[in-house]
Amino acid sequence: MSTDSAMRTVSQLFSSRRPLPFPLGRPTWPSTVPYPPKREKLGTHYDTAWARRYPVRAARAAYTELVTRPVMAAVARPRTEGLERFDRLQGPVIFAANHASHLDAPLILSALPDRWQHRVVTLAAADYFFNSRLRAAYFAFAINALPIERTKVSRSSTEQASALLEDGWNLLIFPEGGRSPDGWGQQHRGGAAWLAARSGRPVVPVHVQGTWRLLPRGSKRPYFGTTKVTFGAPIAPTEPVRSLVGTIEDALAALADEAASDWWSARLRAARGETPPLRGPEASGWRRAWALGPSPKDRARRRAERSERWPRGS
Amino acid sequence: MLEVDRSTPPALIWHGEGWRLERLPPERSRIVYAPEPLPPLADPDAAIREALLSPLGDCPPLPALLRPGMRLTIAFDDLSLPLPPMKRPDNRQRVIEAVLDMAAAAGVDDVTLVAALGLHRRMTEAELRHALGDRVYDAFAPQGRLLQHDAEDPDGLVLVGRTDHGEEVEVNRRVAESDLLVYVNINLVAMDGGHKSTSTGLMSYRSVRHHHNVRTLAHSRSLMDQPRSELHSSAWRIGRLLGEHIKVFQVETTLNNDAFPPQLAFLQKREWEWGLRDRASFVAASQGLQLLTERSRRSLFQSILAPHQMTSVQAGEVEAVHASTIANLHRQQLVDVEGQTDVVIFGLPHVGPYNVGSIMNPLLVMCLGLGYFFNMYIGKPLVRPGGVVILSHPTPWAFHPVHHPSYIDFFEEVLAATTDPAEIEKTYEERFATDPWYRHLYRTSYAYHGVHPFYMWYWGVHALEHAASTVVVGGDRRAVRRMGFKPASTLADALEMAEDQVGRSPTVTYFRCPPLMLANVH
Numbered sequence: 001m002s003t004d005s006a007m008r009t010v011s012q013l014f015s016s017r018r019p020l021p022f023p024l025g026r027p028t029w030p031s032t033v034p035y036p037p038k039r040e041k042l043g044t045h046y047d048t049a050w051a052r053r054y055p056v057r058a059a060r061a062a063y064t065e066l067v068t069r070p071v072m073a074a075v076a077r078p079r080t081e082g083l084e085r086f087d088r089l090q091g092p093v094i095f096a097a098n099h100a101s102h103l104d105a106p107l108i109l110s111a112l113p114d115r116w117q118h119r120v121v122t123l124a125a126a127d128y129f130f131n132s133r134l135r136a137a138y139f140a141f142a143i144n145a146l147p148i149e150r151t152k153v154s155r156s157s158t159e160q161a162s163a164l165l166e167d168g169w170n171l172l173i174f175p176e177g178g179r180s181p182d183g184w185g186q187q188h189r190g191g192a193a194w195l196a197a198r199s200g201r202p203v204v205p206v207h208v209q210g211t212w213r214l215l216p217r218g219s220k221r222p223y224f225g226t227t228k229v230t231f232g233a234p235i236a237p238t239e240p241v242r243s244l245v246g247t248i249e250d251a252l253a254a255l256a257d258e259a260a261s262d263w264w265s266a267r268l269r270a271a272r273g274e275t276p277p278l279r280g281p282e283a284s285g286w287r288r289a290w291a292l293g294p295s296p297k298d299r300a301r302r303r304a305e306r307s308e309r310w311p312r313g314s
Numbered sequence: 315m316l317e318v319d320r321s322t323p324p325a326l327i328w329h330g331e332g333w334r335l336e337r338l339p340p341e342r343s344r345i346v347y348a349p350e351p352l353p354p355l356a357d358p359d360a361a362i363r364e365a366l367l368s369p370l371g372d373c374p375p376l377p378a379l380l381r382p383g384m385r386l387t388i389a390f391d392d393l394s395l396p397l398p399p400m401k402r403p404d405n406r407q408r409v410i411e412a413v414l415d416m417a418a419a420a421g422v423d424d425v426t427l428v429a430a431l432g433l434h435r436r437m438t439e440a441e442l443r444h445a446l447g448d449r450v451y452d453a454f455a456p457q458g459r460l461l462q463h464d465a466e467d468p469d470g471l472v473l474v475g476r477t478d479h480g481e482e483v484e485v486n487r488r489v490a491e492s493d494l495l496v497y498v499n500i501n502l503v504a505m506d507g508g509h510k511s512t513s514t515g516l517m518s519y520r521s522v523r524h525h526h527n528v529r530t531l532a533h534s535r536s537l538m539d540q541p542r543s544e545l546h547s548s549a550w551r552i553g554r555l556l557g558e559h560i561k562v563f564q565v566e567t568t569l570n571n572d573a574f575p576p577q578l579a580f581l582q583k584r585e586w587e588w589g590l591r592d593r594a595s596f597v598a599a600s601q602g603l604q605l606l607t608e609r610s611r612r613s614l615f616q617s618i619l620a621p622h623q624m625t626s627v628q629a630g631e632v633e634a635v636h637a638s639t640i641a642n643l644h645r646q647q648l649v650d651v652e653g654q655t656d657v658v659i660f661g662l663p664h665v666g667p668y669n670v671g672s673i674m675n676p677l678l679v680m681c682l683g684l685g686y687f688f689n690m691y692i693g694k695p696l697v698r699p700g701g702v703v704i705l706s707h708p709t710p711w712a713f714h715p716v717h718h719p720s721y722i723d724f725f726e727e728v729l730a731a732t733t734d735p736a737e738i739e740k741t742y743e744e745r746f747a748t749d750p751w752y753r754h755l756y757r758t759s760y761a762y763h764g765v766h767p768f769y770m771w772y773w774g775v776h777a778l779e780h781a782a783s784t785v786v787v788g789g790d791r792r793a794v795r796r797m798g799f800k801p802a803s804t805l806a807d808a809l810e811m812a813e814d815q816v817g818r819s820p821t822v823t824y825f826r827c828p829p830l831m832l833a834n835v836h
Binding site: 022023024026027028029030031032033 | 316317318319321322323324335585586587588593596597
């Protein structure tokens with residue numbers, strides 16, 4: 001037999017391979033029996049309770065210290081502001097942060113004081129972070145993620161989040177509901193305010209600056225650079241949910257201003273009602289993009305910027 | 315119920331201590347599957363207490379019936395129930411402990427426990443401990459207050475009267491002389507319980523023969539449908555007469571269908587639902603069993619304990635309790651089946667009521683197949699009159715010499731002469747029933763009563779009259795022929811043989827039991 005015909009026989013063997021007969025193989029399904037509804041185990045149905053058990057919490061603490069924090073320090077070189085506000089803070093609280101990049105959650109978690117860091121559940125989009133078993137397990141473990149529906153109100157998700165608050169867990173929520181598509185902030189949704197009003201727990205605004213430039217939406221690998229995490233003063237949920245949404249958004253805008261300048265100047269601008277809006281200028285698309293400066297995806301320009309720096313190699 | 319078509323996977327058919335996977339003829343076969351196990355009672359002990367305190371029918375709560383100085387007897391079902399034996403704690407243990415708690419609180423000193431054996435073999439210490447729990451056993455057995463009913467003890471029986479049908483009611487003396495009898499029942503099938511408990515379990519051969527005979531069994535359509543069962547009618551008459559002489563407080567419990575431990579979960583599932591684990595367990599178990607000797611295979615199967623759990627408990631007046639029990643039992647076991655077929659297939663498992671810890675001999679195969687499985691219906695049998703019954707079991711020519719001595723002689727001597735139940739009853743029954751050696755073994759050893767093999771044969775009389783023939787697949791040919799049945803090597807052969815009887819392309823019903831179920835045939 002020539003080599004060619006031998007190869008053909010082997011390939012035919014594999015291509016015409018039949019499934020193993022029952023019981024070695026799967027049984028056939030009788031045509032008269034309707035298939036049972038598939039039990040959904042992913043998305044909002046993913047059970048993350050295992051990730052809050054003590055052994056997993058201990059493993060996550062080790063992972064945060066040994067992996068997340070060093071990686072964030074290397075990639076994002078974060079500067080943290082407002083930590084003194086934790087001295088007068090009683091948990092559990094809801095951390096509400098702006099969202100521009102996948103780096104936001106690990107950056108905030110690694111910036112939190114130890115006492116808070118290990119008791120935070122991150123609310124994450126069920127359709128993105130929990131769409132495969134491996135991915136769901138990783139995010140449940142690494143950032144203690146809890147799946148939430150971002151396109152509609154899901155009773156089970158919100159009730160689970162409320163229960164976790166009552167159980168003493170802090171929540172990290174991105175009220176924008178997803179990463180910024182263009183680097184500017186988006187309209188806030190009501191989830192954080194609703195949970196705060198329902199539980200009576202305060203909302204702590206958290207502003208993250210610079211992550212969009214390091215890992216913007218659509219980018220596969222991060223750039224190295226500097227970031228700043230600013231924790232704001234807690235907001236008590238004493239007003240109706242609708243106005244609380246605006247209050248949280250305003251507080252984040254003031255924090256962004258504070259991060260860009262200093263606390264006093266930002267306070268003065270806030271008092272005059274001149275805080276720059278988080279959502280950027282109300283102008284045409286190109287002007288909004290222009291106002292952000294060079295695109296973070298423009299690698300050639302970045303390289304050029306680096307080479308222009310003096311002294312070289314800094 | 316599943317209508318078999320070409321996409322249906324092969325069906326698991328019980329075959330003694332093993333299984334066969336068989337394809338049934340498509341488009342003319344159907345498989346009757348047992349319902350899913352019902353959720354058990356959340357707190358069975360609390361439910362038992364509640365049942366004892368809120369009895370059904372015209373009956374005061376149990377504590378109101380208890381007083382110091384009274385004679386209290388607690389009778390309980392023997393080892394024939396449940397099947398397979400259940401994991402500890404057994405329902406009997408739970409109920410008896412609750413009754414004893416109340417008796418102790420009421421200051422009742424004279425309490426005796428009686429195993430309601432009827433004509434069954436005595437229970438061993440291990441079996442009693444399993445059923446009652448160590449606490450009860452250790453409190454009563456050393457003091458001689460744990461008795462096993464002896465249906466042949468001349469000093470231990472009392473004739474309390476005759477029914478209007480002339481049926482003698484001869485009952486255990488301790489029971490007859492008690493102020494209160496509490497009967498603790500496990501109702502595995504609809505045949506159990508009610509007045510049948512006392513009129514079978516606590517009576518003598520003289521009484522039992524009135525309802526265990528060819529006439530009553532031929533007119534029990536079916537044994538699982540008490541209003542249409544002549545056996546039960548007789549038992550009810552006897553039980554009612556007993557109730558005129560002694561106060562009976564009945565406690566009946568039902569179990570769910572959870573019959574096999576997790577390692578054998580595939581036995582609980584329909585074949586198309588078998589996942590990788592089930593298929594791996596099936597293959598491993600089937601291959602492993604082939605490496606074992608017959609004896610070790612039997613020991614292995616006899617060691618299976620069912621994770622049965624209690625689904626209901628009811629207590630009080632016998633008939634009110636039994637009506638509620640039957641409703642609960644139907645809730646678990648009833649399956650609606652449309653019409654009869656030409657052929658019915660029963661795969662027989664390793665254990666029946668009379669071979670717990672023993673050998674399933676040919677007579678027990680006949681009793682399980684034609685007696686029990688055939689009678690698991692309400693309305694009409696699964697097979698049409700003149701149809702064919704196919705049994706699947708190795709049917710070994712083997713008998714347990716300690717448990718079934720009279721079976722050996724029945725098989726060797728009686729069946730060699732005739733298989734006609736009426737002829738057997740007329741010619742041989744009395745001789746076996748009064749044989750002093752069998753009586754001695756029944757009373758002092760662990761043997762079934764001398765008449766017991768006759769009852770096994772009578773149990774199948776309705777099926778023998780109804781079906782044209784019985785084919786046994788994979789059985790010992792000599793043993794099968796001795797019983798007047800036809801042996802077949804494979805199911806395909808058996809179906810071919812059935813065609814000779816019922817015509818080409820017969821319709822087929824496969825009754826996939828266990829887990830237990832009751833066909834409601836319309």
